[in-house]
Amino acid sequence: MNSEFTIAVHSLALLANLPDHMASSEHIAKNVCTNPARIRKIMSILRKHGFVRTKEGIGGGYILDRDPRELNLAQIYETISSGTLKPHWCTGDPEDTCVVSSKMHCVMDQIFNQAEFHYKKYLEQITIQSVLDQIKQP
Amino acid sequence: MNSEFTIAVHSLALLANLPDHMASSEHIAKNVCTNPARIRKIMSILRKHGFVRTKEGIGGGYILDRDPRELNLAQIYETISSGTLKPHWCTGDPEDTCVVSSKMHCVMDQIFNQAEFHYKKYLEQITIQSVLDQIKQP
DNA sequence: TAAACTGTAAGCATTAAGATTACAGTACTC
């Protein structure tokens, strides 16, 4: 599991906390503790899905383009990390004569797909606003 | 996400399919498509949790020690892969003066812990027997 | 036209995942 989803959530929460001005990739990167190129890559995907607006040139950067109360983590997961619940490596061999070996891949695939469905159902309940509220709790 | 959980499920389903005799690590490894040492490492954990019995020496190997209808994937996940839903890398910096940066780690931790809780709830519904039934479907 | 930004990609470094090898310990068989 890589951490692009976590970075996206962090970045969006940060933008929700700065509703009135743009934040540069360098600013966000410092806050998240990573490098600007990585932030730009992730924000570029978020822009293509309409979560943020970007502006190039002087005074440019990123700004949230959604109501944080209506932006949930399932939407973010979907665009950034869909399909990452299942491991890259898979057991079994479809060519094997043993049914267990030959079908296991397919069965585990279904299990992970459904697991991801439930995972997203859970993430749907959490909005960027609720993340921000939790952060600001004393 | 590594694939030890998948390997454990595959191995246990295989054992459930061979209820009357022991399977060696080499046999299981061939079926799973990995190496015997890896199987032994995973099976050793499963033995410590009472899922399988092992026997050393000639004719030894592994045999299921649970009713496959009462052995669910949540139990397996718990013993093999607990805590792996959250990425190793974490955003933010607890020492940062910005609340978002300093608290994000803690908030994401909670989110991933609860996500794992829901994930396990889903896995509870799936038994080794049901995996085997799915495999044997035409 | 210079400065400050994004967009994107190539290449490098680090870390996690998986394979290999080795060998001690155990149980069975002759």
Add this chain to the structure above:
DNA sequence: GAGTACTGTAATCTTAATGCTTACAGTTTA
């Protein structure tokens, strides 16, 4: 009790995934 076929476990090596750095073209503003 010696040989064989297993598990248990650890050390080391290889490969693949992850993250970082650098670079530069494109865009906007001053």
